[in-house]
Amino acid sequence: MLPSKLLSSLQAVFPTDRLYIDPVDCYTYAYDNSRKIYPPDAVIFPLTSAEIQTAILLCNQHNIPLIPRGRGTGTAGGSLPELGGIALSLERMLNIITVDPANRVIVAEPGVTNQSIQDAAKPHGFFWPPDPSSAMYCSLGGNIATSAGGPHAVKYGTTRDHVLGLKAVTGAGDIIKTGCYTTKGVVGYDLTRLLIGSEGTLAVITEATLKLTSLPDAIAGITAHYRDIASCAAAIVKIMSLSQIPSALEFMDAGSLALIRGRFPNMLPAHSRAMLMIEVDGSSYDIPNLITTVMDACHTDGLLQVENTRDTAHLWKTRKALSPLLRDIAPKKINEDIVVPINSLPELLDGLTQLSDRYQLANVNFGHAGNGNIHVNLLINPDDPGEVSRAEECLNEIFDLTIKLKGTLSGEHGIGSEKRAYINKEIDPVTLNLMKQIKRLFDPNNILNPGKLFP
């Protein structure tokens, strides 16, 4: 329960349709795609930086957690109100403030969906490269909070490569402006990128200046099927050693293909045990050569078939169906997004097979192979304590293997609450302590998304 004085102060600022206190209303803001549930004591829907600042100052006064959230599509639990408090939903800050095609810039508020940004950019021949699977629904603020990636990150990079500047309110209630409006700028410390990926623990982002990229003239798709995972992994390494990087290089293992076969029975070759979905883009002059080069690189011992497909939309529909299909068969999957250097992918994929065998766990792996970013899905029955405990041990070994291969625990989902117990595996105590001090500097009373990111 919130202190009555805090509640009345909030009511003085937020009209009733922008301040939920009924537990039924609040429940919708209790969860994200981690599927854990922690109802907040209230939900506010600010429209301006000033309102956010007021809310932050009040929460500081009363020592109440404030949990910023976009559209709740995160998988790492970053927006869960674990300690109660107030959920700060940015979903009504929906203004696209500037569309400036001459300078390849869009300025927008955090509640704008990724898709709306794309829709605003497209008529001018541009796109904004971050493209998580949830792009139709997820918001800019959430994309920035996690440095969201997606399949095209292999060529275009992640969110941190496509933001020029930010406005934000820190946990101390300071309104700050970071970065610039131009494609170059080195004035002062790079607070823009310090906030990108900070998962709402340092500041609430209220406005972002986005750098747009030209839409490619032409796009083509290639699919390749392999009789085993090792020959597929070898092909990934070959493709990524080409001078022109594909615009997407997605990998699906036998478990993933089984799921797709369940939904689209005649789509895949019967003997395929691993598949690559590849996209190349560029000028129309360049595409034929690119297709040939990539198709050549697909040839390894275990290649079953490789083909050039014109229908890239269908390709992506299949790929995007995977996550929901996984939910159908295992609502409590453990979903991780580890990354290893490309050259270590064969060893990682082999290791994952061995680990799921040893721990007798169903494991479905797919992901952004071009970045070495594999989504590991341990499908568990949460009511089977033996399985849950085996999964925990297995996960621990997966993370150890990842670090041993010079990898990282998360490529795009972030740490949130799901991975904080493991962050020590990757970040040494001295560096982690410095990060904690930065947290304290931005948010001295620890009211902004408390408990997240750190162990």
Added chain:
Amino acid sequence: MLPSKLLSSLQAVFPTDRLYIDPVDCYTYAYDNSRKIYPPDAVIFPLTSAEIQTAILLCNQHNIPLIPRGRGTGTAGGSLPELGGIALSLERMLNIITVDPANRVIVAEPGVTNQSIQDAAKPHGFFWPPDPSSAMYCSLGGNIATSAGGPHAVKYGTTRDHVLGLKAVTGAGDIIKTGCYTTKGVVGYDLTRLLIGSEGTLAVITEATLKLTSLPDAIAGITAHYRDIASCAAAIVKIMSLSQIPSALEFMDAGSLALIRGRFPNMLPAHSRAMLMIEVDGSSYDIPNLITTVMDACHTDGLLQVENTRDTAHLWKTRKALSPLLRDIAPKKINEDIVVPINSLPELLDGLTQLSDRYQLANVNFGHAGNGNIHVNLLINPDDPGEVSRAEECLNEIFDLTIKLKGTLSGEHGIGSEKRAYINKEIDPVTLNLMKQIKRLFDPNNILNPGKLFP
């Protein structure tokens, strides 16, 4: 003079050939390309993180400034020992630790020159995109400290886009490790980019993991001459609205062309008052079309001639000769590297002409027009107090104009000591105060490059 106890502690760690205390020896480390001179009391040449940590801890104990420096090519005074103290030269940390072409990574120490990185990358078909004019000589550590750019930043971005991770020793003496070895990673705060561009005020970088980029298959050059600056500026806007961005788009005004004519008498058309040097790169399939498209975009009212030149090396030699030529005629030039949005370049260039007329100052402008990044050179006689004072007023107005056009005070040189008096024009007091607190966090006793960056 250094405290004798500090000196003897340093002597216990650094042999005489890696610790200079003779003022004659120290003098070489008194200046950079800002041409100001502040001799340090000593120079140390560490070889390891541990030695750097020891030096930092000693300077903390004795409250003595420690000024990290690469090769002293910075123009903003970032490596000047303004308050005396110890210059920490990283020029002997010269190891390229890893060349990993399969993962497109090089790991190197800060003293390695930019050119050595390129030489190590090239046999594998890669390059590292940052390419300041001083690339042959300047060091990786300095490139990172300023987020160095160069002509190819228009297509490839600056240093902050090409570093995956760092090792560093903070001003408090903590050895930290930031970022990762992979192209994706969102574990913890982005300390990598917080350090990039921080001009040696937060930490001393001891190792960097660099992301390499494939060398283009083909490169072509285009030159275009204009009868006036306005028609040239209009062409820049047209070129930058093309979907495929050129790999370089360099601008030179009438003053720059006069300098080049002095050195290469028959090189330029007689009536040219503004010139573009353009480079396009890509696959060989793509280049002919790219050349045609860019040459078409060069056509504005004042175009005198446009031609496709095969000799891009000669193009760059001419462009790179400009800075030294300027030194010859005006050793005390005031050199700034402002940036404005592309669309505002015509207004900026017009404003610069008006301002140099009004203040009766010789002003030579050239630079990376594709980023809106113009190097403004006010050529002054330092012995003429009237001219010096007019130049100060003019500079103030140039910065005001830049900010009015939504620009930034520095695209790649940084703030150092030269621009700190102006940083308030761009960064509001609240945000600047937060940056100062970050400085205090990393360097509580203010021993690391004290006085730089902040007003």
